[in-house]
Amino acid sequence: MSHGPLQGRVAIVTGGGRGIGAAIALRLACDGARVAIGDVVSDAARDRARAIREAGGTAHGDHLDVTDTSSVTAFVDEVLQREGRVDILVNNAGIAGTIASLAEYPEEIWRRVFEVNVHGVFRCSRAVLPAMVRAGYGRIVNVASVSGKEGLPILMPPYGASKAAVIALTKNMGRELASTGVLVNCITPAGVPSTGFMDWSNVPPRLVESSPAIPMGRWCDPDEVAAMVAWLVSDECSFSTGAVFDISGGRSTY
Numbered sequence: 001m002s003h004g005p006l007q008g009r010v011a012i013v014t015g016g017g018r019g020i021g022a023a024i025a026l027r028l029a030c031d032g033a034r035v036a037i038g039d040v041v042s043d044a045a046r047d048r049a050r051a052i053r054e055a056g057g058t059a060h061g062d063h064l065d066v067t068d069t070s071s072v073t074a075f076v077d078e079v080l081q082r083e084g085r086v087d088i089l090v091n092n093a094g095i096a097g098t099i100a101s102l103a104e105y106p107e108e109i110w111r112r113v114f115e116v117n118v119h120g121v122f123r124c125s126r127a128v129l130p131a132m133v134r135a136g137y138g139r140i141v142n143v144a145s146v147s148g149k150e151g152l153p154i155l156m157p158p159y160g161a162s163k164a165a166v167i168a169l170t171k172n173m174g175r176e177l178a179s180t181g182v183l184v185n186c187i188t189p190a191g192v193p194s195t196g197f198m199d200w201s202n203v204p205p206r207l208v209e210s211s212p213a214i215p216m217g218r219w220c221d222p223d224e225v226a227a228m229v230a231w232l233v234s235d236e237c238s239f240s241t242g243a244v245f246d247i248s249g250g251r252s253t254y
């Protein structure tokens, strides 16, 4: 695992204990990175790291709550102390919120969705940037969603809005940091139902019916997302920043 294109690189994956983040963490480790997995479910982070180590990779799992500035600071400081550097940040932690119409949407859950999905990206990026800018090198990938471009055909109003904010934040960060060696991009997956993101069995049939809206005629697999992230965090991604990389099976054409 230690001889791939990310050999020598240190990567942080937020929400890396489960789902898409777990697939990204494994893929980056397979490509040679030393991976720090942070998750609000500490056991998930530690279990994922242990599984990667057992497979021959280098990974450390710890508690991280992206809604809590002191937790973010402590996590990043520990990575810097242990590894001496941080080259890669994948802002993957995210939540769906609940399914409700705008008129009935609980304000507390609305705020929580933005707290994790948007402010979490801000907090984690702010925490790693001084070290990346000092080193003159960094790769940040924000996991947005196709819903940030198109909205969703079901009642999750803050989710798409939060992911639109992640897209705009990515563009801002890309421009601000363009001359520093730190490249910031985001990805916009379509439905990845194999994760714990939401209980798809409770989803109204019309969302499930939206899969035919994906011209490839199937859902996305976490490993496909991980493969795109693996390139975006590599040295080979050298002239793209502030950009939105679509992974929606043709659903979104921009």
Ligand SMILES: NC(=O)c1ccc[n+]([C@@H]2O[C@H](COP(=O)([O-])OP(=O)(O)OC[C@H]3O[C@@H](n4cnc5c(N)ncnc54)[C@H](O)[C@@H]3O)[C@@H](O)[C@H]2O)c1
Pocket: 014, 015, 016, 017, 018, 019, 020, 021, 038, 039, 040, 041, 044, 064, 065, 066, 067, 092, 093, 094, 095, 096, 116, 143, 144, 145, 146, 188, 189, 190, 191, 192, 193, 195, 196, 197, 198
């Ligand atoms: N599953 C999909 O259909 C889909 C589609 C497009 C984008 N996304 C995005 O992909 C990312 C990963 O989603 P997933 O499908 O793997 O979901 P998931 O629920 O399987 O995994 C998300 C992980 O983030 C962690 N997390 C949640 N809140 C956190 C916090 N405050 N601090 C740290 N960790 C936290 C969870 O514990 C979990 O391990 C999210 O940003 C999501 O919005 C998912």
